[in-house]
Amino acid sequence: MQELIGACVECEKPVYCKEGFLDGVLIENHRVLCFPCNDRRAAAAPTAKEGLHDRAKETP
Ligand SMILES: [Zn+2]
Numbered sequence: 001m002q003e004l005i006g007a008c009v010e011c012e013k014p015v016y017c018k019e020g021f022l023d024g025v026l027i028e029n030h031r032v033l034c035f036p037c038n039d040r041r042a043a044a045a046p047t048a049k050e051g052l053h054d055r056a057k058e059t060p
Helices: 034-042
Strands: 002-007 014-018 024-027 031-034
Touching: 014 031, 014 034, 024 034, 031 034
Parallel strands: none
Antiparallel strands: 002 014, 024 031
């Protein structure tokens, strides 16, 4: 079972939550990044952000 979380803000690819595991990274304003774009961002603008908060929001 997978739940559509939203479209990646970079490539607009749909990002799903698969069995509780988010197939990307949640960022501000309820937006989401897929892993490849998140990696690209991290490489382009390195921040000391460690500790991801993977919050799978379940909205009925
Ligand atoms: Zn992307």
